[in-house]
Structure formats: C-alpha cells, structure tokens
Amino acid sequence: MKPKKIIQLNQITREYQLDGVVVPALKDINLEINEGDFLAIVGPSGSGKSTLLHILGLLDRHSRGDFLFLNKNISLLTDDQLADLRNRAIGFVFQQFNLLPRTGALENVLLPTLYGDNNPEEARQRAVRLLEDLGLGKKLNNYSNQLSGGQQQRVAVARALINRPKIIFADEPTGNLDTQSGKEVFSILKNLNLEGKTIILVTHDSDLARQTSRQVYLQDGKITKIN
Amino acid sequence: MKIKWSRIYQSAFFSISRNKTRSFLTILGVVIGVFAVVVLTAIGGGIRKFIADQFDSLGANTIYVSPGEVLGEDGGFSRQAQAVSNSQLKESDISLILRIGVPIKAAIPLFQGQGKVAANGEQKTVSIIGTLPDYSSVRNTDTASGRFFTKTDQSAAKKVVVLGPKVAEEIFPDQESVGQKVTLNGIRFTVIGVVEKKGGGGFGGPDIDSQVYLPASTAQNLLELENLSTILVQVDAQENIPQAKEKLRNALLKRLDEDDFSVFDQGELLSTIDQIFQTVTIALLGIAAISLLVGGIGIMNVMLATVTERTREIGLRKAVGAKEKIILIQFLVEASALSLFGGVLGIGLGLGLALIVGNFFPIAVNPASVIIAFVVSVLTGVIFGVWPARRAARLPPVEALRYQ
Numbered sequence: 001m002k003p004k005k006i007i008q009l010n011q012i013t014r015e016y017q018l019d020g021v022v023v024p025a026l027k028d029i030n031l032e033i034n035e036g037d038f039l040a041i042v043g044p045s046g047s048g049k050s051t052l053l054h055i056l057g058l059l060d061r062h063s064r065g066d067f068l069f070l071n072k073n074i075s076l077l078t079d080d081q082l083a084d085l086r087n088r089a090i091g092f093v094f095q096q097f098n099l100l101p102r103t104g105a106l107e108n109v110l111l112p113t114l115y116g117d118n119n120p121e122e123a124r125q126r127a128v129r130l131l132e133d134l135g136l137g138k139k140l141n142n143y144s145n146q147l148s149g150g151q152q153q154r155v156a157v158a159r160a161l162i163n164r165p166k167i168i169f170a171d172e173p174t175g176n177l178d179t180q181s182g183k184e185v186f187s188i189l190k191n192l193n194l195e196g197k198t199i200i201l202v203t204h205d206s207d208l209a210r211q212t213s214r215q216v217y218l219q220d221g222k223i224t225k226i227n
Numbered sequence: 228m229k230i231k232w233s234r235i236y237q238s239a240f241f242s243i244s245r246n247k248t249r250s251f252l253t254i255l256g257v258v259i260g261v262f263a264v265v266v267l268t269a270i271g272g273g274i275r276k277f278i279a280d281q282f283d284s285l286g287a288n289t290i291y292v293s294p295g296e297v298l299g300e301d302g303g304f305s306r307q308a309q310a311v312s313n314s315q316l317k318e319s320d321i322s323l324i325l326r327i328g329v330p331i332k333a334a335i336p337l338f339q340g341q342g343k344v345a346a347n348g349e350q351k352t353v354s355i356i357g358t359l360p361d362y363s364s365v366r367n368t369d370t371a372s373g374r375f376f377t378k379t380d381q382s383a384a385k386k387v388v389v390l391g392p393k394v395a396e397e398i399f400p401d402q403e404s405v406g407q408k409v410t411l412n413g414i415r416f417t418v419i420g421v422v423e424k425k426g427g428g429g430f431g432g433p434d435i436d437s438q439v440y441l442p443a444s445t446a447q448n449l450l451e452l453e454n455l456s457t458i459l460v461q462v463d464a465q466e467n468i469p470q471a472k473e474k475l476r477n478a479l480l481k482r483l484d485e486d487d488f489s490v491f492d493q494g495e496l497l498s499t500i501d502q503i504f505q506t507v508t509i510a511l512l513g514i515a516a517i518s519l520l521v522g523g524i525g526i527m528n529v530m531l532a533t534v535t536e537r538t539r540e541i542g543l544r545k546a547v548g549a550k551e552k553i554i555l556i557q558f559l560v561e562a563s564a565l566s567l568f569g570g571v572l573g574i575g576l577g578l579g580l581a582l583i584v585g586n587f588f589p590i591a592v593n594p595a596s597v598i599i600a601f602v603v604s605v606l607t608g609v610i611f612g613v614w615p616a617r618r619a620a621r622l623p624p625v626e627a628l629r630y631q
C-alpha cells in the first residue's frame with residue numbers, strides 16, 4: 001500500500017526583511033512527508049532548520065511556493081484556521097521546554113485542551129494517563145521548577161500528545177538535556193513513531209539522525225540531501 | 228469554539244496574584260480615584276442633607292420676607308449685610324400681610340443680631356432673635372424646660388431670654404439654667420426657658436441651637452433696630468407656597484420698591500444650595516477623572532510590561548492553538564480585573580472612612596456614585612487594556628517563541 005502523503009512543499013522560500021535588505025533563510029525547498037515518517041532535519045547552525053520546522057508546523061508562513069498540509073493549501077487559510085490546525089493536528093516539543101511557570105505539570109499538559117472543543121473531564125483523565133505513561137504519575141502537580149530537565153521535557157511531550165495530533169514537531173528536544181535524559185526523550189519519540197505518529201525532528205546530533213527513518217540535510221537554506 | 232471563561236478568570240487572577248506588590252502599586256491610582264469619589268460625594272451629600280434637614284426642622288410651610296435682594300438673579304446668594312441694616316420692613320407690614328388672608332396663616336416679625344451671653348464666668352457669642360410668642364408654634368420650637376415668653380413679656384418689653392440648648396449647656400454646664408441671671412450685651416436678663424435640641428449647626432445652615440430668643444420689643448431696644456430683619460410667613464399648605472409668594476409680593480409692592488425686599492422659601496434656598504453643590508460635584512468628578520486617567524495609564528504601562536514579559540507564554544499558547552481573540556480577551560480580562568480590584572478596594576476604603584467620619588460629621592453615601600465609580604473603574608481597565616491586549620494578540624507565534 002502506498003503511504004499517505006500528508007505534507008508537500010513545492011519551491012518553498014522564506015525570506016526575512018532585515019533593515020530593508022531581503023535575507024533568504026530557505027530557498028526552493030521541495031519536500032514530501034508521508035504519514036508514519038520519522039524525519040530528521042539536520043544541518044549546521046543557521047542553516048534554516050528551525051525556520052523550516054516552523055513553516056512545516058504552521059507557526060510561520062512561507063514567502064513563496066506551494067505548501068499542502070493534509071491536502072489543504074496553507075496560503076489560503078486564515079491565521080485562525082492555522083491555529084485550529086495546530087490545535088488538532090500538531091504537537092510541538094521545543095528545546096526550551098516552554099512550560100508555563102508556576103503551573104503544575106497536569107495543567108501544563110492540559111493547556112492545548114483550553115483552545116479546542118474538549119470534554120474537560122475526559123481530557124484530564126487522558127492527561128493523567130499520558131503523564132503516568134511517561135513516568136510522571138507522582139509529579140502531576142509539580143511546577144516546572146520542581147522538575148528536572150528530562151522530566152520537564154516529558155511533560156512537554158505529554159502536552160504535545162494531549163489532543164492526539166497526527167504529527168509531532170520537535171526542535172532540538174534533547175538539546176538542553178544530559179545524555180541519559182536525551183536518550184530517554186528520543187526513545188519516547190521513537191516509540192510514538194512506532195505507534196504510528198509522524199515525527200519531524202530537528203537535531204544537531206548525527207547519532208540521533210541515524211536512528212530516524214528519513215533525513216533532510218540543510219545548508220544555507222537549501223536542501224543538500226534527502227534520504 | 229466555546230470560550231472557557233472560568234479558565235480565563237483563573238488565569239487572570241493567577242497572573243495578578245503572582246506579582247502582588249506590582250499589582251497593588253498598579254491599581255493605586257484607581258483606588259485613590261474611586262476612594263475620593265465615594266468619600267467626597269458622601270461628605271457632600273451629608274452636608275446637603277444636613278442643610279435640608281435644618282430647613283425642614285424650621286417648618287416646611289414657611290416663606291421668608293427679607294430686606295434687599297437675597298438670591299441674586301443668577302441664583303447665588305447676594306450681599307445681604309448692608310440690605311439688612313437698611314431694612315425697609317416695618318411692623319405695619321405684618322398687618323398688611325395678614326390682611327391677605329388665605330393661604331397665609333401667620334406672619335411673625337424677627338429682629339436679628341449678634342450678641343454675647345455671659346454669666347458664671349462663661350461667655351458665648353450667640354445669634355439673637357427677637358420675635359413674638361407665636362414663633363414657638365410656627366417654627367416647631369418647644370421649650371425643654373421653663374417656658375417661651377408671653378404677650379405680657381412682649382408688651383412690657385421684659386428683660387427675659389429663652390436660651391438655645393447649646394448656650395444653656397455652655398453657660399450653665401451643671402445647673403438648671405431656668406431662673407438664672409445672665410447678661411446679654413452687658414444688660415441683665417432672666418432666663419425663663421431653654422428650647423429643645425434641634426441638632427447640628429456649622430455647615431452653612433443656621434446653628435439653631437446657639438440662638439437666644441427675646442420678646443420682639445426687648446430685642447428692638449437691645450439691638451437698637453428700627454425696622455424688621457425678617458418676616459416669617461406661615462402658609463396653610465406647602466402646595467400653596469407659590470401662590471402665597473405671589474400675593475405677598477403684590478401686597479408689599481404697594482408700599483415698597485422691588486429692590487427693598489425679597490420673598491423666598493426654603494425650596495428656593497435649597498435649590499440655590501444645590502447649585503453650589505453641583506458646581507462642587509463637577510469639580511470633584513474632574514479630579515476623580517484625572518486620577519482614574521492616571522490609574523488607567525498605570526494599568527496600561529504594567530500590562531505592556533506584562534505582555535513583553537510573557538511573550539514566550541503568548542507564543543506557546545498560540546502554538547498550541549490559541550486564536551488572537553482568546554489572547555485578546557485574556558489580557559483584557561486581566562487588565563479589567565486589575566482595575567476591578569482597584570475599584571473594589573477604593574469603594575471599601577471609601578465606605579469604611581465614610582462610616583468612621585459619619586460618627587462626627589454628616590455623611591450620606593450615594594449608592595449611585597458608588598455604582599458609577601465601580602463601573603468607571605472597570606471600564607478604565609478595559610479601555611486602557613485594549614492596546615496591550617492587542618499587542619499580545621497580534622504577536623506572531625514564531626516571534627513570540629524565538630523571543631529571549
């Protein structure tokens with residue numbers, strides 16, 4: 001059976017205006033992503049990895065080119081429609097964790113459910129189960145400053161999963177973690193992929209990139225190699 | 228999508244309580260503005276009510292005939308002292324007035340002046356009222372002890388005096404004053420009665436309890452007055468006052484010039500006083516508006532700082548699906564919650580102070596002013612919160628997340 005295409009980029013360009021000068025961050029990107037892919041975006045610092053991830057994750061808009069996301073032409077969608085798509089179809093994991101301060105782990109996980117139509121009780125049960133599955137069953141009410149880096153990132157993973165998204169975007173999720181915690185978080189992502197989630201991972205770490213199913217190599221905003 | 232209001236309130240409350248000192252300092256302007264409105268309108272209303280009560284206690288159906296112009300054309304009080312000393316009102320005018328008949332029930336002359344009562348080594352400055360025995364019934368002025376003077380006292384110009392309760396208390400603190408001798412402007416008088424307490428005094432209304440009453444003839448001699456200071460005219464019913472005033476004016480105009488006398492009632496006096504209070508109220512509202520403006524700018528300032536501080540949080544919320552509208556509402560609710568706390572605190576402090584001050588000063592809390600102060604304070608937060616909230620709402624998610 002042919003895998004389902006969920007993302008298609010055609011000649012995507014992203015330019016920034018800096019003091020009136022146009023600076024390209026991505027040039028002529030062509031990329032297809034299928035359901036179930038575990039894709040690593042690799043490249044040196046400043047090569048445009050985060051920029052590409054933000055565009056793929058509907059956090060940013062491209063300057064030129066065609067972008068189909070779940071068969072929708074992104075250029076035609078309003079900001080509110082993008083917000084809805086992010087809420088329902090996408091989960092994010094960031095390098096900085098980005099948990100709300102002085103907010104318990106459970107509440108952090110529930111944050112995306114505030115912005116969609118959810119049954120609160122059911123969402124809560126799901127959040128508890130996710131945290132338990134990630135080994136945080138005893139830390140439900142801990143604030144982020146009462147959790148280790150690895151634990152914080154696992155809370156962030158639970159938050160990314162709470163609305164049952166199709167795709168998880170992770171920008172250097174192990175970048176702020178020690179080797180052991182980094183390995184744990186990576187294996188969580190790997191397991192999620194085995195369960196059928198599409199994972200798109202930005203990483204410096206070529207060891208990690210080798211363990212994914214596909215790799216995109218970026219240099220100076222251009223794709224140099226796709227596996 | 229349904230807006231989860233309870234979570235928005237929760238989050239606003241959380242964010243305000245996270246930084247208690249800053250929140251408190253932020254709302255100080257609103258607190259002071261609302262506090263000022265509540266306290267000042269309560270005091271103003273109290274004074275106004277006090278004056279109205281004073282007039283009421285003098286009998287509602289009374290018309291005053293005074294020498295000269297009392298109420299100016301433009302409504303304010305005009306210079307009166309000179310007019311009183313040049314009074315053209317004569318005792319014969321009383322019979323002129325009484326001849327009008329219905330609706331006029333009584334007309335009583337007053338000779339008024341200042342004097343010093345002394346006895347017992349004590350001394351007090353008082354208003355002297357020389358009048359007829361009927362005064363007591365027309366003005367609801369009963370004696371608490373002793374008696375009011377009689378026709379005999381009047382016709383013989385006897386040196387008898389009825390004291391106001393405050394005068395009696397001060398001159399004879401621990402003894403019965405009836406029967407005692409006092410000097411009034413150096414002349415010996417016998418105290419024959421003390422009138423009942425009416426209360427108050429000192430805020431623009433006459434200090435009734437510090438008056439002393441003499442027979443008209445006696446007062447005329449003592450104060451060396453030829454003509455009357457005032458004529459009190461009692462009307463049978465309040466609704467007949469306009470008609471009676473018209474008749475009075477016509478009767479007096481037969482003998483006097485228009486400038487020689489004024490006819491007015493307490494309704495007119497009260498509306499003049501109300502005009503003065505209105506002016507004061509507008510000035511107060513101006514001050515309150517300025518302090519609310521300052522308070523609002525304070526809130527805007529802090530909300531802008533909050534938005535900057537929480538850029539990453541805003542970015543994250545947008546990344547997980549928050550739309551512009553929700554972020555806007557969240558920050559608007561936060562700004563208006565701040566000003567609402569300010570309003571509630573200001574009202575609480577204001578009512579508290581009004582309660583304390585009410586123990587020794589007339590106070591009338593105006594519920595309308597409290598409600599208006601509350602609404603305006605909340606609106607302040609909404610209005611001054613709009614700009615920061617829009618700024619937050621429009622942050623592109625990526626910039627918000629990249630923000631260091």
Ligand SMILES: Nc1ncnc2c1ncn2[C@@H]1O[C@H](COP(=O)(O)OP(=O)(O)OP(=O)(O)O)[C@@H](O)[C@H]1O
Nearest residue numbers: 016017018023025044045046047048049050051052
């Ligand atoms: N808001 C912006 N305005 C202007 N230029 C930007 C902006 N964001 C990114 N860039 C530029 O775009 C290029 C790509 O940046 P990006 O963050 O995607 O790199 P990256 O590959 O993620 O690097 P790193 O590995 O260090 O995170 C860089 O040259 C950067 O300076």
Ligand SMILES: [Mg+2]
Nearest residue numbers: 049050051171
């Ligand atoms: Mg990056």
